[in-house]
Amino acid sequence: MKLRNLTALAATTALCAPMAFAADMADEMTIVSWGGAYSNSQIKAYSEPYAEKTGVTIINDESSAEAVAKLRAMNEAGNVTWDVVDVVAADAMRLCDEGLAMEIDPDEHLAPAPDGTSAEDDFGDLLVSDCFIPQIVYSTTFGYRTDLVGDTPPSKICDVFDLEAYPGKRALEKRPINNMEWALLCDGVAKEDVYDVLETEEGQEQALAKLDTIKDSVIWWSAGADTPQLLADGEVVMGSTYNGRLFSVIEEQDQPVAMLWDAQVFDLDGWIIPAGLSDERKARALDYIYFATDTQRLADQAKYISYGPARASSAPLVGQHAELGIDMAPHMPTDPENSKNTFLYNYEFWADYRDDIDAKFQAWLAK
Amino acid sequence: MALTPVQHQTPAFTAAVAAGAGALFGLFVGTAQGSGILGLIVGAIVLGAMGFVLTGMISQAKPIRWAILGIFAVLGFLVGGMPAMVLGALFGWFTGWFIFWIATSSYRKRLPPYLTPGQVLWHFSFRVICGAIFVFLITPILVVMPLSFNAENFFTFTPEMLRFDPAGYSLKHYRDFLSNDGWQQALWNSLRIAPMATILSVGFGTLAAIGLSQPHVPFRRAIMAILISPMIVPLIISAAGMYFFYSRIGLQGTYMGVVLAHAALGIPFVIITVTATLVGFDHSLTRAAANMGAGPVTTFFRVQMPLILPGVISGGLFAFITSFDEVVVVLFVGSAGQKTLPWQMFIGLREQISPTILAVATILVGISICLLTTVELLRRRSERLRGMSPS
Numbered sequence: 093m094k095l096r097n098l099t100a101l102a103a104t105t106a107l108c109a110p111m112a113f114a115a116d117m118a119d120e121m122t123i124v125s126w127g128g129a130y131s132n133s134q135i136k137a138y139s140e141p142y143a144e145k146t147g148v149t150i151i152n153d154e155s156s157a158e159a160v161a162k163l164r165a166m167n168e169a170g171n172v173t174w175d176v177v178d179v180v181a182a183d184a185m186r187l188c189d190e191g192l193a194m195e196i197d198p199d200e201h202l203a204p205a206p207d208g209t210s211a212e213d214d215f216g217d218l219l220v221s222d223c224f225i226p227q228i229v230y231s232t233t234f235g236y237r238t239d240l241v242g243d244t245p246p247s248k249i250c251d252v253f254d255l256e257a258y259p260g261k262r263a264l265e266k267r268p269i270n271n272m273e274w275a276l277l278c279d280g281v282a283k284e285d286v287y288d289v290l291e292t293e294e295g296q297e298q299a300l301a302k303l304d305t306i307k308d309s310v311i312w313w314s315a316g317a318d319t320p321q322l323l324a325d326g327e328v329v330m331g332s333t334y335n336g337r338l339f340s341v342i343e344e345q346d347q348p349v350a351m352l353w354d355a356q357v358f359d360l361d362g363w364i365i366p367a368g369l370s371d372e373r374k375a376r377a378l379d380y381i382y383f384a385t386d387t388q389r390l391a392d393q394a395k396y397i398s399y400g401p402a403r404a405s406s407a408p409l410v411g412q413h414a415e416l417g418i419d420m421a422p423h424m425p426t427d428p429e430n431s432k433n434t435f436l437y438n439y440e441f442w443a444d445y446r447d448d449i450d451a452k453f454q455a456w457l458a459k
Numbered sequence: 460m461a462l463t464p465v466q467h468q469t470p471a472f473t474a475a476v477a478a479g480a481g482a483l484f485g486l487f488v489g490t491a492q493g494s495g496i497l498g499l500i501v502g503a504i505v506l507g508a509m510g511f512v513l514t515g516m517i518s519q520a521k522p523i524r525w526a527i528l529g530i531f532a533v534l535g536f537l538v539g540g541m542p543a544m545v546l547g548a549l550f551g552w553f554t555g556w557f558i559f560w561i562a563t564s565s566y567r568k569r570l571p572p573y574l575t576p577g578q579v580l581w582h583f584s585f586r587v588i589c590g591a592i593f594v595f596l597i598t599p600i601l602v603v604m605p606l607s608f609n610a611e612n613f614f615t616f617t618p619e620m621l622r623f624d625p626a627g628y629s630l631k632h633y634r635d636f637l638s639n640d641g642w643q644q645a646l647w648n649s650l651r652i653a654p655m656a657t658i659l660s661v662g663f664g665t666l667a668a669i670g671l672s673q674p675h676v677p678f679r680r681a682i683m684a685i686l687i688s689p690m691i692v693p694l695i696i697s698a699a700g701m702y703f704f705y706s707r708i709g710l711q712g713t714y715m716g717v718v719l720a721h722a723a724l725g726i727p728f729v730i731i732t733v734t735a736t737l738v739g740f741d742h743s744l745t746r747a748a749a750n751m752g753a754g755p756v757t758t759f760f761r762v763q764m765p766l767i768l769p770g771v772i773s774g775g776l777f778a779f780i781t782s783f784d785e786v787v788v789v790l791f792v793g794s795a796g797q798k799t800l801p802w803q804m805f806i807g808l809r810e811q812i813s814p815t816i817l818a819v820a821t822i823l824v825g826i827s828i829c830l831l832t833t834v835e836l837l838r839r840r841s842e843r844l845r846g847m848s849p850s
Contacts, residue, residue, distance in 0.1 A: 122795055128811035153795035154806045169706035173794050317812040324613040345612050 117376040118175075120149045125178040127154030128317075129340055133396035134178070136414070138384035145383070148376065159183060163192045163366055172366050175377045178227070181220050181360040182439060188223035193364040194374070195222045201378055203386035205405035214387070214403045218360055220439055225385050226362040226402035228393065231425035231434070232270050233356035235323055235338040236330035238348045249355035249433075250278035252330060253306055263319045263331025266312035268453035269442055270332065270357050273435060275302035277355060283433075287441050296449060300456045312457070323349050335425050339398035343416060343423070353430040359437040360402065400426035463572040465564035467517060473562045474511035480557060481506025484550070506554065514562045524555035542621040600824060607632055607817035614812055632818040642815065645803035651714070652789075652799060653782040656721035660778040663722070664729025665771050669763070671730070672737045683730070690727040694787045697724070702791040712794035720792045721785060725778025732777070736770030739845060769841035773834045780830060784823075 123139060125131045131154060139150050155162060159179050166172045179187070187193040196202075198219060202211035212219065218226040236246055241258055251258055252274065264271050276286050276295065279302040289295035303310075311328055313319050319333035320341045330352065341347045363385070365377045383389065390401035391409035398420060401407060410421050421427055425434075481502035489498015509527075516523055528551035535547020560566055570579060610629040611617055619627025636642045667686055671679050689697055701720050702711060710716035740763065748758040764771075786801035793802070800819065807816045 124795075126810060127806050130810075151795045154810065155795075157809060165702065166706075169703050169711070171706040171711055173712050315809045317808075317810060321613055321615075321812045324611070325615045 116372060117148075117379060118370075118373040119147070119376075120151065121175040121373070121376050121380065122151045122153055122173060123176045123178075123380075124153040124155055124159060124174050126156045129397055130336065130399075133393050133399075134384075136396050137393040138380075138389055141389075142380055142383050146379075160186055160192075163187060164190070166366070167192055167368065172368050174366055175369065175373055176380055177364050177366060178361065179224075179364055181224060181226070181362065181437070182442065184224035184362065184364050185221045185439060185443065187364055188221045192367055193223035194367050194369075196225060196365065196378075196381075198225070201382060203382055205387050205403065207405065209405065214405050216404060218402050220360065223364050224360075224362050225364075225381055226360045227385060227390065228361050228399035228402055229358055229426055230361060230399045231335045231356040231358050232265070232332055233335050233338070233425070234330050234332050234352035234354075235319070235341065235349045236352055237323060237326060237328075238350050240326065240329045245350060246330060246352050247354065249274055249352070251352070253278045253302065255306060255309060258329055259309075260329035261309050261311050261322075261327060262306065263311045263313050263322050263328045263333070265332055266314045266457070268449045269437070269446070270435075271303060272296070272299040272449065272453075273357070274355060275299040278302060283435075287438055290441070290449075291445070296452055300452070303456075320345075323347065335423075336397045336399050339423050343413075343418065351430075353425070354433050355435065356425055356430070356433075357435040357437055358425065361399075362402065394420050394424070398423040398425075400424040462569055463567055465567050468514065468562050468564055470511045470514040473514045473558060474507045476561045477510030477554075477558050478503040478507030506558075509554065510558050510561070513558050517559065517562055520559045520563075524552075524559065527551045527555040540621075541623070603817045604821050604824075607814055607821045609814045609817075612813060614814060614817070632814045635813075635815045636818050636822075639815070641798075642800075642803060642819070645798050645800045648797055649783055649800040652717050652721060652797065653779050655718045656725055656782040657775050657779040659718065659722035660725030660729050661771060661775040664726045664774060664778070665733050665767075667726070668730045668733035668737060669759075672734060686730055687727045689724050694724075698788040698791040701788060705792055711792060712796070714797060717789055717793045717797045717799075720788050721782035722778075724785065724788065725781050728777035728781065729771070729774035732770045732774035733767060736767045736841070740766055769837045772837055776830050776834050780827060783826075 123134075125134055131152060135152065139152070142148070143150050153174065156178050159177050160183050163172070163174070163177070166174070177193075184193065188195070198211040198215060202215075202225065204210050205214045215226055218229070220226070234246075234249070234252060236258075238245065240260060244257075246252070246254075246258055252262055272290055273286050276289055276299050277283060279298055281289050281295075281298075290299065311322060311331075313322070313331070313333070316334050316337055319328070319331035320337050322328040322331055323341060324345070324347050335351070335356070338349065338351055341349050342351070363381055365374065365381065369377060385403075387403055387405045388409065390403050391406040391411070393399070394401055394406075394410045395412065395414040401410065407426070410424065412418060413420055422429065425431065481504070482499045483502070484506075485498035485500070485502020486495050487498070488502070489495045492498065513523060528548055531551030531554070532544050532548035535543035535545070535550075538547075566583065567579065570582060574582070605620070606614055606616065608628045608630065609615070609617065609620065610627050610631070617627050621627075667682075670676060671683055676682075698720075701723075705711040705716045705720070710719065744762055744766075745758050748762045749755075753761065783799075784801055785799070786805050789797065789799050789802055790805070793799070800823070804816050804819060807813055
């Protein structure tokens, strides 16, 4: 009798233990990202293995482009429906400042590297905000049509401004960020002085004057898919866009396009968790983040898209493309061969000057 | 059959008219190639000269027309290969026909003799304007259809497509639509939301229209204006308002929330079409039914409903299309679980310009054509039943 009771008790405990654990976390979560090939890479590398491991139902939203506005609206309406949101670093900083994203302590909430290095050291300088867990390093750089540039393909950023050697249209993003830096660089400003010059009224005039020299040959883009489409059409000779898009145009779609890595601008993309989630959903979101940003998972993502993992410890694990079987390392923006001359998006500078320079840029565009 | 006896025109007149047509063609071709003005001038000169010369050779019209067709086809082939040759031949055929049509005054033959030259000019200008409106409305829709059979993943007419090489075409974007989870979920959501929203709009809209057509209802106009307002207020404002309201009462991000929002958008269409059919409804019929002992419900279903059915159905179809095509409200009121087809297309256009969107667009255009044809047939039937001749 006593023995039977004991067995029953043990059996109930054994049954209840995992259930109690699961009850602490929500069993459904909404993950927000950018859509397209990028979302696919995350689903393959993070969400599918995570769902398999935990049995949680994952709903994928593709609203990252409106993330800041939507999170503000959700906060005002008191109804936050997103659990984990993929945003660029600049948006994460804004959300963090406004109190719309949760602060995360890397050492407490993130996995250490396999060799025991703490998460904080593993991510290093890329932890640019208290709320932001970096995931990938991407770059904004140029692609050109190999069949439209003659015998000497462009190799320097200033070739973009050289209408004589490379006549034809070029695609540039419809915002001052990156374009102003490139213009100054090609107007004789030394790389280390670019932001000192851009701070001044004259410096901004100088950059716009340089852009003026090619203004008639520019097609302005606003969505990441525009430049690949324009390149495939042969509508432009060269154009800036995210390096992963160009990888897809070149390797997956087989278009006559090649990369111009000179003066590429690095930027970060990563996760935030919205502030104000219930305890269960917060626990689920943190658990997902812990899983999705460990060393192996970040390296896995590079099998599907050519963005560099944000952890130092992931870089050596980057392997081959899942379908094409080509080595991904030479296609990473962070590869030594590609990153001889790079910028890192200057978050502080653009936080301070963005509104001002934006207004001038838009006025210049309308002229 | 000639209504009016005609004479051949002077070379100057033919040249002037042909130059005008040439300028119009030249403007389009020139703009597409980079210089509208240049195209306009070249087009006017070429056709003007042809008009001047050919007016004297009307007796050999037939061989000359073939020659023009051939010359333009060859020119086209030299400029741009196969596709340009087809366009050149078409252009040559039209030019030859047009010049002799003017030169022999054939255009005047079928018109009554009493028209002044101004009236003749207007007669043809009117047709050209109507044709141009059709072209500008429909070409953008037609252009996407061949692109949806593109073998590449871009919105581009590839050289293979222009050569009519079968290798340039494929059904892979249709396959992608039918096999991709994201698209299938979106299609399924649209098919779940639109009929439900339609049923609600038709139910409420029909009742409202019948109620508002009773003369004794107070504040009829004010109520009507409020019910119609979702059609007039900018959609983005309704959407933002619904978002905050539905968030507070827990409907935001739910299936029911999207259905209710779409029903609100569909109701005005039902009210308007049903009100219009009720105008022709004879109310003595309901009184006659009541006189014979039928209650209001029986009267409605046995007498009134069958007569206003065409209005109800066409209103319902508009409500269905509204819900099926709607993107703004669902972006606010829905969450990722209620992602509809237009939502998926919107995201797809922004993030990844994939021809799958064109494949879906082509399918949706097909569905819309079917639905509108049904509406038109119903309208004709209703007019026939009421003794009017379909116009």
